[in-house]
Amino acid sequence: MTIKDLQEDVDKWITTIGVRYFNEMTNMAILTEEVGELARVMSRTYGEQSFKRETTEVEKKEMLADEMADVLWVLTCLANQTGVDLEKAVKKNMLKKTGRDRDRHKNNPKLM
Numbered sequence: 001m002t003i004k005d006l007q008e009d010v011d012k013w014i015t016t017i018g019v020r021y022f023n024e025m026t027n028m029a030i031l032t033e034e035v036g037e038l039a040r041v042m043s044r045t046y047g048e049q050s051f052k053r054e055t056t057e058v059e060k061k062e063m064l065a066d067e068m069a070d071v072l073w074v075l076t077c078l079a080n081q082t083g084v085d086l087e088k089a090v091k092k093n094m095l096k097k098t099g100r101d102r103d104r105h106k107n108n109p110k111l112m
Contacts, residue, residue: 003087010076021081031074038067 001009014021022030041063043049055063079086105111 003090004085006072006076007080007086010073011080014077014080021077024078024081027074027078027081031071031078034067034070034074038064038071041067 021027041060044051044055045060045064076086078084079089
């Protein structure tokens, strides 16, 4: 699936099953909520917090994948609503990062 396919699939779902998009500010709040849910799973999987019950590695991976997908979903909704071509934006952003950081990380002693 390309990013363009994702944007089209999300739009089709929203307009057929979801009825309509929430407004942009509501979706921004939902995105923040979803990032918080991802942070919760990350902090329990890789940080010092613990899950409330015994959780297998498979369950942890499934939770991470689900929360990441939720973040991507809402971000895609926002892109659709605001007319952002995410595929084009990501390509442009990669070029920016490549030019800016070409040698920066290679020369960072903290990363050696």
